[in-house]
Amino acid sequence: MRRADGAPESRGGAEPPDRHRGPALRRMGARLQLPLTLLGGALLGVLIMLIYLQLRPPPGQFSLEDVRRIAQEQIASITPSPPVEPAVYAQVRPSVVLITVAGRTADNTSFSGRGSGVVVDENGAILTSLHVIAGADTVEVRFFDGTTRSARVVARQPERDLALLQVDGLPQAVEPATLGGSVSPGDPVLAIGAPFGLEGSVTKGVVSGLGRRFTVAATGQTLENMIQFDAAVNPGNSGGPLVDRQGHVVGIVAGIANPTNQNVFIGLGFAVPIEAAAGLQAPIH
Known part of the structure; x- marks a missing residue:
């Protein structure tokens, strides 16, 4: 219908439809789809976690017996082996x-x-x-x-x-010692003898050095290629064995060194290497 002036008459005062509005809404929906998908995935993950936490069994409770057992196992694991001495x-x-x-x-x-x-x-x-x-x-x-x-x-x-x-005949209970070989600085050793007449005394230490020179106080004789050790020895130990951890005789104690000229031990003992005694056994066999 046209108005008297010839212009088309508007129906109900409504605007004519916008032909571009439909595509714009579709583009907006596409932009919102990805964030909504991510949000939904996150919410689903939270829901799964909550369900898992509800269904997971509670952590076990330690009894006093469990604690005692674990402590004993730990102590056993760090307890050193019995000494060999x-x-x-x-x-x-x-x-x-x-x-x-x-x-x-x-x-x-x-x-x-x-x-x-x-x-x-x-x-x-x-x-x-x-x-x-x-x-x-x-x-x-x-x-x-x-x-x-x-x-x-x-x-x-x-x-x-x-x-x-x-000697003519050994007592039945006596066992000959086993003679050993060489030693190195740091090797543990035992000295067994009768310091001041105290039979069967034993001390322990390490080999302090090799190839030492030592002067025997009783004779003034200087000995070469001696074993130096720090196991305590005193007068009466001379002639006794210096022994390694396998129970093998590695030396014969010769004496001690003391710069104060007192005949007491201050950490410097000397022994003849057992290899030097090999020739002495020949007359017996």
């Missing part, structure tokens, strides 16, 4: 002897002395330090079971301060 001592002690000597000096003055030794074979051979029996008229050996025997000197090695004794 007692076993080594028990192995070597039956072969270690106390040596008592007596004699007279050049001016007819009587003297006596004590030292240690170690049985080295089943025939009654005993290795000791030469200065222990030097000048003696009588040599008596007392074994770990209290049995005593007279001994005679059958071999000497003055350049190494070593002597080999012989």
Whole structure:
């Protein structure tokens, strides 16, 4: 219908429809679709987590017995192995002897002395330090079971301060020691002997050095290629064995060094390497 002026008449005053409105709404819906999808996924994840937490069994409760068991397991895992020293001592002690000597000096003055030794074979051979029996008229050996025997000197090695004794028959309980080999600085060692006459004494330490020079106080003799160790030894230990962790004799204790000239131990002990005694056994076999 047209108005009198010829212009088209508007129906109900309504605007004519916009032909571009439909595509614009579709574009807006497409832009909102991705955020809504992400939000829905997040909400679904939260829901799944809440369900899992509700259904998961509660953590186990430790009883006092559980705590005690765990503590015992931890203590057992850090507990060190039993020390080997007692076993080594028990192995070597039956072969270690106390040596008592007596004699007279050049001016007819009587003297006596004590030292240690170690049985080295089943025939009654005993290795000791030469200065222990030097000048003696009588040599008596007392074994770990209290049995005593007279001994005679059958071999000497003055350049190494070593002597080999012989007794007629060993007590049944006596076992010869096992002779070992070389040692290295830091190796643990035991010294077994009779310091001040205290039979069967044992001390432990390490090899402090090799190839040392040592002067024997009793004779003034200088010995070469000695083992230095810090296991405590004192007068009476001379001639006794220096032993490794396997119970093998690696040296024969010769004496101590003390710059104060007192005959007491200050951490410097010296022993003749056992390899030096190999030739001394020849007369016995």
